[in-house]
Amino acid sequence: MMLFSIRIKMIKSRLIELFIIFLFVSCSKSISPVDSGLKDGIFHFGNGSEPQGIDPHVVTGVPEHHILISLCEGLTIANPYGGGNLPGVAESWSISEDGKEYIFKLNKKAKWSNGEIITADDFVWSWMRILTASLGSQYPDMLYYLEGAEEYHTGKTNNFNDVGVKAIDTHTLKVNLKSPTPFFLGLLSHYSTWPVHKETVLKHGTIDDRNGQWTRPGNFVCNGPFKLKSWELNNKIEVERNPHYWDASKVQLNEIHFYPVSNVMTEDRMFRAGQLHLTSTLPSQKCPIYIEENNPDLRIDPYMGQYFYRLNTNNPYLKDVRVRKALAFSIDRKAIVERVTKCGQIPAYSFTPPGSNEYYPDTEIPFNPILAKQLLIDAGYSDSNPFPKLEILFNTNEDHRKIALAIQQMWQQNLGIQIELVNQDWKVYLSREMVGDFQVSRAGWIGDYEDPNTFLDLMRPNRGNNKTGWEDLNYDAIVQKANSTNDQDERYKLLMEAERILIDNMPIIPLYTYVRAYQLSSDVKGYNPHILDHHHPKFIYLERN
């Protein structure tokens, strides 16, 4: 009995000791990752969500792009200050007079992360890979501008020699396009056009193997400024400086740690606690507060993205353009950005965000409730024949709900239309949009490259992302004509004409132009605003003021 009570006392005292140690250890301030990162050259990067993978020909998405831009590099890279692309693997290039032939001279210093030289053949093989149908890449159309590329991908030809990409010699690559494509160099900074290391891919699978293990740490070989160091699922991806990178002397960071933080509130707390240098985004409710507080870490950059509503033109009530215009003219876009989104968004009066590669569309969408009401009357709707109830479809998200609520109120107030809000799980929303099971649906589009074509191409007939059922052969012909001309002024004139047709037919209602709002530590330098959110890590460094 005595022994038993002594033992209990000993356990009690041990527990108290442990508790005191726990308090002592935990209640002391430790150096934050941001502080230690400054010393060690480690950039702590909030990256939104766990990337699907790092095979540039298989994955899609922004978090994947952030990692890939540090691991691999294409022929050209995005200019950190905007404007024309800078040399990547290609040190120079020449374009034929008709704008259809490109000769790329590859940098002889360009190497893979295993030290092997990058050759023109590597690009030919890589582009053959993404155009191999059985790989199931979701971005083969980025190369459809090449002669024979679409035909090869869709199986109309099995001979890759018919595709307009050839290795002239080890360091010269020739590309033949179907038509002059002034934005072609811009396309080359998209990861789907980047090279992969043939021997490594084939060592761990076949050319069309989506599930090959070549992307694992230890196996992965690519040609970017960093190389893959470790990958803990849902936790962290670490990349370290690649000594074989052709411009390694310019790289100042030692490592980048990517954190897949899908919860925006968690990411915000991590930033405030000094665990991140950069957040992927910002909790929308915090943006106006940070603006009011003059938060020095808040960054609101221009972004090539448009928030809009799709109208299903196959719907019997929405097929009348007067109804579509009435809906568009009764929305006060200024009120939406000032009182709902409140984070520096810009009211949109065109489908293409203005300023995309110096393109400024001249379309207008007035906020005119009287005109809108008149258009609805002209379409045959009045108090005796009221417009039927409309549904706004959106994916479950508090921000989309707030905007839908504002528009519901505007349409009810200005047009007397009853609106029902329908929110659906992301995949249900997508599948309903895809089969046309909607009346009005919220949408967003982010440009893949810096050119108006990335938006206007969307609304051409037979484009999978059109989804509105609207087809205009004149619009299609003008966009096609614009892309076959080599004169940029003439091209923009044509694209503006197409833009006017689109806004005049209103199959989509532009609402606002996105901004990229995030938090960035003042220690981070060289992270310049970029309309496509492309930030090549060789220009980024850490330095405390």
Added chain:
Amino acid sequence: MISIFFKRIFLAIPVLFAVASITFFLIKLAPGGPFDADRAVSPQVLKNLNEAYNLDASNWEQYLDYMSGLLKGDLGPSFRFPGRSVSEMISTGLPVTFELAFYAILIALVMGVISGVIAALKRNTYLDFIPMAIAMIGICVPTFLMGPLLVLIFGINLEVLPVSGWGQLPGDKILPSLTLGFAYAAYIARLSRGGMLEILNQDFIRTARAKGLTESMVVIKHAMQGGLIPVVSFLGPAIAGLLAGSFVVETIFQIPGLGRFYVEAAFNRDYTMILGTTIFFSAMIVFFNLLSDLAALWLNPRSRDS
């Protein structure tokens, strides 16, 4: 006891088979597919993807294919994460989820049992009311509120603990374990109090006291053995719930556990991942329920003898 064990294991097989079959057909009924994306893929690409993952076969063929793989222990590839198998992803997240659940249940047991037993012994005093009021708060305050509150106090204001992570910074396991453990501690405290109150009125306790045993011996050796049976019965479903339901805490604290895969798989229509995690969690629930039933049987002398 051994016969009960084997009988229950035997019964678990049809349960898991039913879970796998029902889940398989339910997820097929859900609108949308794994390859639906904001940037719609062309019909040609979709066809290639469906072929690559055998989704072009009929549902029955896919079902038979999946079940035959399952019998061999193959849970298939993840549709969302090319190059990753479901088994690999479960085995990556599981140790973290187990560790989190272990700390949480440890905290829950220590806090819950101690406060419950004290409350029962000091019935209708402040030592009863205060812990029980705190327990009620613990039950009422959800983890998605408790987590950010603890982070705000200890992570942001006092700056003494990291606000997220798991095993990366010193002390980053404390707040998530406390958040998860606190909710269960509240239940355990109330169960312990109830169980102890019932036992403390029994004749054998009076006998023990009459024999001159000290109060601590009476409580620890005699009362707690029976008084904690409700807690032990609760532990099985609680551990299973901790494993399957740690999604919120894993998300708040950026923990790379299994719970996040489970929920995100459903959103992404990652069919094989949904199936794999559902079957796995079902097996865990069956197993921990069995363990807690066996432990309760062993603790109860009457059922142990029979």
